[in-house]
Each structure stands twice: as structure tokens, then as C-alpha cells.
Amino acid sequence: MSRRTSISAAARPGVETVMEQIRQSGSTTPVTFLQxxxxxxxxxxxxxxxFLAQDSCLDVLMCNAGIMAHPAGLTADGYEIQFGTNHLGHALLIHKLxxxxxxxxxxxxxxxxITLTSFGLRGHPPGGIPFSNLRTTQEYPxxxxxxxxxxxxxxxxxxxR
Incomplete structure (x- = not known):
């Protein structure tokens, strides 16, 4: 049974150091980049x-990427940037895999x-997630x-959950 660790990011330069550290840790598991x-x-x-084209098995999917306290903006698909990046991207990846x-x-x-969250979730808007305006920059005072x-x-x- 062949094992491999795939690390994904928007751009490869940001993960090169991590990939090299894994390789130098003594692990014999190949490490690859997935944009x-x-x-x-x-x-x-x-x-x-x-991923599906190259791997027949998937044992662990760790959803840990994200951005924090980012300036107002929208994703390529028109969602509030942090909601789109931190949640929708991971949700689609999980759904597909x-x-x-x-x-x-x-x-x-x-x-x-494995989906990581943060104590920062307590800072959500009063009343929870305002689904009706997720396609805006949601500028709060x-x-x-x-x-x-x-x-x-x-x-x-x-x-x-």
C-alpha cells in the first residue's frame, strides 16, 4: 500500500519550507504539492x-487553511472573503473528496x-451567520x-457537526 502526503496551498512557494521539513524529519512518505x-x-x-485522478485512497483530510481579520473583500465567486476562504472552500473540498x-x-x-476552527468563532455577528448577505463585503462599523x-x-x- 503506497502512502503519500499532499500539501495544498494557493501557491507553491509558501509551502516549500514545510515540505522540506517533512522530508528532513526522517519520514519515508513522499510529500507532494497540490495547488x-x-x-x-x-x-x-x-x-x-x-487528487482523485492520482490517488485511489484517502485516509485523512485536514482542513486547516484560512485567513484571519482580513480586509473587506470578495472571493473569485463573489462571497465575503473570509467566509469563502475559511469555510466554503473547505466545504466544497470535503464534498468532492x-x-x-x-x-x-x-x-x-x-x-x-479534520476541520479546525478557532475560539474566534465567538466573534460571529449577533444572531449567527447572516446568510442573506454572504455575497457582500459585510462591512461592520x-x-x-x-x-x-x-x-x-x-x-x-x-x-x-
Whole structure:
């Protein structure tokens, strides 16, 4: 059974150091890069397709990437930047790779999806996630970046449940 660790990011230079540290740690597991910009759902789709084309099993999917207290903006798909990056990108990736996780589990292997959130989720807007305006920059009078971060992390928690 062949094992491999794939690390994804929007651009390769940001993960080269991490990949090299894994290689130098004594691990014999190959480490590869998979380009995936979580702020662009078409990039997430391409990354999932690339993974599915090269790997027959998936044991662990760790969703840990994100941005925090980012200036107001929108993703390539028109969603609030932090919600789109921190939640929607991961949700699509999980959705696309779930059949492979299920197939791996059917072979008797232990599989996991790990979604990290943050205590920062407590900074979400009053009343929870304002789904009606996720396609806006959601500019709040104060602490807007933290409020948007909080709602994205709340979405991670609710999705994981």
C-alpha cells in the first residue's frame, strides 16, 4: 500500500519550507504539492479532480487553511472573503473528496476529516451567520475583519457537526 502526503496551498512557494521539513524529519512518505486556492471554488474543484485522478485512497483530510481579520473583500465567486476562504472552500473540498474517503473506509481503513476552527468563532455577528448577505463585503462599523472571521469559524464548527 503506497502512502503519500499532499500539501495544498494557493501557491507553491509558501509551502516549500514545510515540505522540506517533512522530508528532513526522517519520514519515508513522499510529500507532494497540490495547488488549491480556497478563495476560488473552480480552483478547489480542479484540486479535488487532480487528487482523485492520482490517488485511489484517502485516509485523512485536514482542513486547516484560512485567513484571519482580513480586509473587506470578495472571493473569485463573489462571497465575503473570509467566509469563502475559511469555510466554503473547505466545504466544497470535503464534498468532492467524501466519496473517496468512503471508498477507503470500505476497504477497512480508518479515515478522518479534520476541520479546525478557532475560539474566534465567538466573534460571529449577533444572531449567527447572516446568510442573506454572504455575497457582500459585510462591512461592520467596528472589528469587521474579526466579525467576518468569527462567522467563518462558526460555519466550520456547524459543518463539522
Amino acid at each position: 488549491c486556492d480556497l478563495a476560488d471554488l473552480s480552483s478547489v474543484q480542479r484540486a479535488a479532480e487532480a 467524501l466519496p473517496r474517503l468512503e471508498a477507503t473506509a470500505a476497504k477497512g481503513r480508518d479515515v478522518r476529516v 467596528v472589528l469587521a475583519g474579526w466579525i467576518c472571521y468569527g462567522q467563518s469559524k462558526l460555519a466550520n464548527l456547524l459543518y463539522a
